[in-house]
Amino acid sequence: MIRAFVMDNDRLRQIPDLFDTQQTVVWADLVNPTGEEEAAIEKWIGIDVPTRDEMEEIEISSRLYSENGAWFMTAILPAQTEGENHVMGPVTFVLAKGKLITVRYHEPRAFQTFPQRAESADLNCQNGHSLLVALLEAIVDRLADLLERASRDVLDISHRIFHPTERKASKRDLGFQIILRQIGRKELFISNVQDSLVSLQRVSTFLGNIPTPSKDDKELKMRVKTLSRDVQSLASHADSLSQKVIFLLDATLGMINIEQNAIIKIVSVAAVVFLPPTLVASIYGMNFDLMPELKWEYGYPIAIGVMVLAAVLPFWWFKRRGWL
Structure with a gap:
């Protein structure tokens, strides 16, 4: 599927067909693209759309490169975070001829909320470059929300460990078993968010070295620097949460040992x-x-x-x- 967007009175608007108004399209979002859709995009913009295998390339250096006047950046983003079984997958951002092309095979929440927000508010998205910066800002905001929620969950787990409500030892043991599983899932989630932040840090650094339209050069450079600092702050927060989770794991095992010793x-x-x-x-x-x-x-x-x-x-x- 291809979602196409144009700028209409400083607002982002989705159009039904990319190829009806190819010249005015500023963003083409490829979601689980077929071979025909990839070929159409390649013919339209003159780039080689990366395949899923290329996006999942293990070599990190292969995720950031320039080719034929286009810049390719791949980040790892979470999706389906509302449930217990979240999904991590690569998303490739391509800047070519002043347009933004994104290629993905899952549904990060920011790709749903950002077009709605850009349609109702002026986010200064005049071209593909500024649109990419605004989209990355929305992604970072979403990761900040996820870490905030994880922080509240960690606090709740801590309260349940050190202030158990069950009086019977058998029920406390069952509660500790449940807590151990929750700690394991929370550590996996925070670890995946850390991986996502690392990839976004590399993307923001790479983006800062890409030439920008002269009239927007200073403003975009400042936004990219701010974006990079935000990612670093979130990475530090994620590291702190990871340490707390490790402490809670040790505390839970210690409480289980105390119960068994008693x-x-x-x-x-x-x-x-x-x-x-x-x-x-x-x-x-x-x-x-x-x-x-x-x-x-x-x-x-x-x-x-x-x-x-x-x-x-x-x-x-x-x-x-x-x-x-």
Whole structure:
């Protein structure tokens, strides 16, 4: 699918067919393009549209290059972030002949919200270069929102770890298991956002070296520098969140160990408390004829009293020592 946009009274407007008004189109957005659509774009703008395999090239240096007067930049962006199973995928931005071409195979949220905002407000998108800067600003704003949401989630997880509401140990253990899975998903999400920010940092640096229209040169350069600083700030924030998640992981494992140690301590104390009474009962449970206590009138209550005393004394000693 190809989404085409033109500028209409300083507003971005989507048109139904790219090839009806090719000369006025400033942005062509290729979403899961077919071979025919790629060939049409290549014929229209005179560039080689990168394939999905080329966009997913492992070599980072292959994501930023210039070819035949066109500049190609590929960034990794998240999508479907509202659910638990978010998607990471490459998006290629191409500047050629004053126009912007984007190629993608997933749906980052900024590609839905940015055209709506640019249609209702003047974002100073007079050409492909300024349009790309505005689009990247929207993407960075979206990543900032995602990190803010992740920060709130991390704070909620922290509260649940250190202030559990469940009184039963079994329910607390189940809660910690759920928290561990949430921490794992949150760490994966933050790590992917960090990868996205790294790719955007490279894109903004590369974009800053691309010649701009002379009348917009100073303003665009300043916007690109601001964009680069914003990306660096978000990267630092993401690093801080990642450290917090690692701390929460260690804290959760520590709380689980404390719970397990408490259970083991209770079992150990119970074993020690009931060991002396068991010894007394074992002695008087032996079948020997010559046992003088068997003839005692008060032998039974004395034996019971000794067993109770043998259980109470260790318990009292443990309490006094602060082991319970």
